[in-house]
Amino acid sequence: MPTKTYLQAINEALRQEMERDPDVFIMGEDVGPFGGCFGVTKGLYEQFGEKRVKDTPITESAIIGAATGAAAAGLRPVCEIMFVDFIGVALDQLFNQAAKMRYMFGGKAKIPMVLRTPQGAGIGAAAQHSQSLEAWFAHVPGLKVAMPATPYDAKGLLITAIRDDNPVVFLEHKLLYGLEGDVPDEPYTVPFGKAQVHREGTDVTIVATAKMLHTSLEAADVLAKDGMSAEVIDPRTLVPFDTDTIVESVKKTHGLVVVHEAVKHAGFGAEIAAQVAELAFDYLDGPIVRVAAPFTPVPFSPPLEQAYIPGVDDVVTAVKKIRA
Amino acid sequence: MSLTEDKLIQMYTTMVRIREFETKVEEFFAAGKIPGFVHLYIGEEAVATGTCAVLTDKDYITSTHRGHGHLIAKGGDLKRMMAELFGKKTGYCKGKGGSMHIADVDLGILGANGIVGGGGPIANGAALAAQYRGTDQVAVCFFGDGASNQGTTQEAMNLASAWKLPVVFVNENNGYGISCPTCKSMAVADIADRAAAYDMPGVVVDGNDVVAVYEAVAEAVDRARRGDGPSLIECKTYRWRGHFEGDACTYRDEAEVQSWMAKDPIKRLREKLLEQGILTEDKDREIRDAIARELEAAVAFAEESPLPAPEEVLEDVYA
Numbered sequence: 001m002p003t004k005t006y007l008q009a010i011n012e013a014l015r016q017e018m019e020r021d022p023d024v025f026i027m028g029e030d031v032g033p034f035g036g037c038f039g040v041t042k043g044l045y046e047q048f049g050e051k052r053v054k055d056t057p058i059t060e061s062a063i064i065g066a067a068t069g070a071a072a073a074g075l076r077p078v079c080e081i082m083f084v085d086f087i088g089v090a091l092d093q094l095f096n097q098a099a100k101m102r103y104m105f106g107g108k109a110k111i112p113m114v115l116r117t118p119q120g121a122g123i124g125a126a127a128q129h130s131q132s133l134e135a136w137f138a139h140v141p142g143l144k145v146a147m148p149a150t151p152y153d154a155k156g157l158l159i160t161a162i163r164d165d166n167p168v169v170f171l172e173h174k175l176l177y178g179l180e181g182d183v184p185d186e187p188y189t190v191p192f193g194k195a196q197v198h199r200e201g202t203d204v205t206i207v208a209t210a211k212m213l214h215t216s217l218e219a220a221d222v223l224a225k226d227g228m229s230a231e232v233i234d235p236r237t238l239v240p241f242d243t244d245t246i247v248e249s250v251k252k253t254h255g256l257v258v259v260h261e262a263v264k265h266a267g268f269g270a271e272i273a274a275q276v277a278e279l280a281f282d283y284l285d286g287p288i289v290r291v292a293a294p295f296t297p298v299p300f301s302p303p304l305e306q307a308y309i310p311g312v313d314d315v316v317t318a319v320k321k322i323r324a
Numbered sequence: 325m326s327l328t329e330d331k332l333i334q335m336y337t338t339m340v341r342i343r344e345f346e347t348k349v350e351e352f353f354a355a356g357k358i359p360g361f362v363h364l365y366i367g368e369e370a371v372a373t374g375t376c377a378v379l380t381d382k383d384y385i386t387s388t389h390r391g392h393g394h395l396i397a398k399g400g401d402l403k404r405m406m407a408e409l410f411g412k413k414t415g416y417c418k419g420k421g422g423s424m425h426i427a428d429v430d431l432g433i434l435g436a437n438g439i440v441g442g443g444g445p446i447a448n449g450a451a452l453a454a455q456y457r458g459t460d461q462v463a464v465c466f467f468g469d470g471a472s473n474q475g476t477t478q479e480a481m482n483l484a485s486a487w488k489l490p491v492v493f494v495n496e497n498n499g500y501g502i503s504c505p506t507c508k509s510m511a512v513a514d515i516a517d518r519a520a521a522y523d524m525p526g527v528v529v530d531g532n533d534v535v536a537v538y539e540a541v542a543e544a545v546d547r548a549r550r551g552d553g554p555s556l557i558e559c560k561t562y563r564w565r566g567h568f569e570g571d572a573c574t575y576r577d578e579a580e581v582q583s584w585m586a587k588d589p590i591k592r593l594r595e596k597l598l599e600q601g602i603l604t605e606d607k608d609r610e611i612r613d614a615i616a617r618e619l620e621a622a623v624a625f626a627e628e629s630p631l632p633a634p635e636e637v638l639e640d641v642y643a
Binding site: 025051054056057059061062064065066067068069070071072073074075077089092093096097101102103104105106107108109110111112141142144165166 | 384386415416417418419420421425427428429430434435437438439442444445446447448449450451452453454456463475476479480482483486487639640641642643
């Protein structure tokens with residue numbers, strides 16, 4: 001299978017969906033000849049032209065609103081918000097308009113739009129360019145939320161997102177853009193609401209999203225050396241959420257550690273922990289532990305930023321805490 | 325531009341239909357039959373009517389919290405509207421939206437909106453779809469004086485202008501954002517002046533003169549259909565009722581209300597049409613009787629329709 005980066009996988013999904021469906025188009029800040037702030041849309045302007053790869057002014061509300069209205073009128077826009085942190089100035093158009101139109105209108109509208117946006121810390125971009133805000137989106141009925149962790153999933157989930165008839169928030173991790181992995185050349189879909197078990201194990205279940213999947217897989221290697229077998233699961237989408245796969249795993253391992261890069265307080269890990277507590281409490285032989293960022297803005301200076309981002313040691317320590 | 329007699333009668337009929345509908349809503353709200361909030365359009369009928377008279381079913385509108393008039397003028401069905409206000413399953417939104425969210429996508433009505441300034445970016449999107457497909461559809465964004473100060477509205481005007489989108493921004497300046505008069509919320513006397521910032525035409529019209537509204541909108545729609553981009557039309561008007569039903573209106577005096585009631589857009593058109601012999605007292609009675617019957621049927625439909633079943637709360641979240 002060909003090897004591609006996470007970024008190339010996203011680019012390929014966009015290109016192939018635009019080739020397949022003339023109603024699919026892209027808009028966002030600097031997505032045109034510049035190729036996107038991180039280079040995700042590189043080459044698409046040259047292939048599809050200005051009509052289908054539209055540079056917008058720096059007006060996030062207008063971008064999301066234009067996508068919402070165009071989707072309501074039957075097109076399939078994919079809009080980019082350059083950093084997830086910028087959603088703050090445009091949230092109304094997403095959570096009060098795009099997310100709710102179908103319900104408010106009694107099921108009479110479809111809003112097939114995708115909002116792509118990178119999140120995550122690790123490049124010294126500080127507090128307004130580094131957050132992980134998936135819990136915000138997952139809290140809004142009407143939105144779907146995808147968080148690919150691998151190049152394969154990035155392509156397959158994005159194709160699913162573009163073909164979905166609902167507004168999908170597609171959260172890319174900016175530190176994964178360079179990650180390489182197997183990605184088929186042909187278009188394919190990865191279903192929403194289906195977690196992937198990346199490593200099977202018997203002693204503890206680790207549920208991890210985005211970049212934390214890789215941190216957790218590394219932690220699983222360390223734990224294996226100490227004779228502990230960790231099962232590592234990536235939910236891949238938070239809405240819809242595959243509760244079953246995680247509950248089944250916990251019934252087998254009797255322990256749960258949830259890992260994400262967003263702050264722990266009121267993070268999506270709390271939702272996962274609560275669901276498991278509700279459905280599989282009797283199978284747990286110890287407390288559920290969350291590994292996540294502290295409740296602070298993302299700091300700038302490298303040692304502070306590294307202290308902020310959960311690491312392999314944090315995951316290993318968390319597992320050992322319940323498996324001591 | 326000369327309007328045909330039929331068009332004038334049609335616009336008169338629409339204005340009366342809006343007025344009578346709103347009067348019924350006022351009554352039923354007071355009687356406790358309509359839950360939630362209602363924001364009535366009485367006094368502003370000429371704006372929605374004159375604007376939508378220019379449009380076809382294929383054109384789009386985005387409406388506001390004070391949206392009943394826009395929906396009726398764009399061809400909304402009174403039965404389904406009234407049923408929605410009553411929270412009934414047969415309403416436009418199956419009882420899930422209520423007054424502030426009535427929509428009829430098939431008629432190009434992309435929804436009333438509970439968020440002041442929410443509609444502009446969405447109207448742009450609908451216009452973008454028209455431009456993308458090369459159709460001659462236009463999108464009208466109705467918005468109030470309050471919404472004119474929102475960033476979303478300014479962003480929408482800028483993008484529409486930069487991309488030459490076929491949008492007409494129809495501002496309904498009724499003088500108050502809830503209780504706050506425009507003299508306190510903006511430094512400009514005319515919202516239309518802001519069009520200059522986006523290099524688009526900006527005109528002020530008498531929003532209580534349906535013909536003036538029609539003519540201004542017709543010109544803007546022509547421009548939009550030609551591909552020359554958006555326009556801003558400020559319609560100076562007044563709401564006779566409070567911001568919402570139940571508003572004590574302590575922020576304005578009765579003399580002001582009376583002075584605007586004297587400029588009743590329906591009375592004005594009626595007198596003009598009678599004078600020109602386009603309307604007769606008999607014809608007027610006929611129109612009003614027909615509307616009364618239509619409303620009676622709408623109310624009966626709303627009252628007799630079933631409420632939604634509790635389990636329907638889960639439907640229509642996702643497609």
